[in-house]
Amino acid sequence: MKTKFKSLAIITMGALVLHSCSSDDDGGSAVEAPVITNFEYGEGSSHSTEQVAYKGSDIHLEAEITAEGTVSTIELSIHGHDLEVGEGEVEWDFEQTYSDASYLVINPTFHEHVDIPSNIPSGEYHVTLTVTDELGNSTEVEGHVEILDPITVSGFEMDETVERGSDFHIEFMIGAVNSIHEVLVDVHAHDLEIGEGEVEWDFEGDFSEDFHELTEAEFHEHIDVPATAPAGEYHITFTIEDEDGNIYEFEDHIDVTVPTI
Incomplete structure (x- = not known):
């Protein structure tokens, strides 16, 4: 009789262990990747959201970030696509990683102004914002901005x-x-x-x-x-x-x- 009870206890414990492993495998306790919402950008002086900016001025960018895990880095990239470079102009690619203390939190708000050189080609530029948390989860959003002559x-x-x-x-x-x-x-x-x-x-x-x-x-x-x-x-x-x-x-x-x- 004692042997039967001992066997039943072993079986019950094994079932609980299997159930626990199964829950972990299903990702029930996993931390979700950051979520980026309300991503906006435009002329810096007026905080415009019309996705237009001007050479020699700046572009403002803003986004709300929801992150279950603490944010590790925020990366911003701005570059043109096959734009013709005129006389006196140079190609422009902007890349920066932001790791300010105000961003290394659970749910930061991203807000930056980027200076636009006055000697770059006018046209459409591609914008990418990438957020990575301390667990390595990452999310990116993309868009386009038209950079014009003032x-x-x-x-x-x-x-x-x-x-x-x-x-x-x-x-x-x-x-x-x-x-x-x-x-x-x-x-x-x-x-x-x-x-x-x-x-x-x-x-x-x-x-x-x-x-x-x-x-x-x-x-x-x-x-x-x-x-x-x-x-x-x-x-x-x-x-x-x-x-x-x-x-x-x-x-x-x-x-x-x-x-x-």
Whole structure:
């Protein structure tokens, strides 16, 4: 009889051990991977969520993190996809691992501002946020942000030639998210021969007063060419500066001719 009770006790204990192992195998006590919610990003100065940012400014990023295990690291990556690199521009890839004490907790809120270089290509950039806890569980979220020029010029029109003693017209639209501060036009020639009765001509025009603090404006001006200006090709530089100090510069040419009789 004692032998039967001893055997029954052994069987019962074995069943309990098997049940406990089975619960562990089912992951009943496992810690879930972090959960990332409300991931938003956009123009830094206004904390915009429109997923647009501007060169020379910054992008703000924010997310709520729910983590059963203490957060170990938060990694952020921003990079472009096959963007054409123009003259004076460089490729931009941003990668940073955040391990500040304020993030190494159970349920942190991620909030950072990342500076955007002013000399990178405009276009679509890929954003990845990865959260890893102390047990090695990791979760990532992805998105895209459009990085644009803070100053844009469109609809450019200018005469190709002008007779000296008359004027030529220039017009274009300016867009400046940070408002226009300065609009300059510089006209000059290179190594033109100065004939009898002619005088070397350079023009430097400051049109800022008409456009100061506007975010959108139409530039429409006529520039007089002196009758004594040497004939030939003249180089024109347009410089637009916004209130944040960003500068947009572009160039063109015009031929000054002698009036026909």
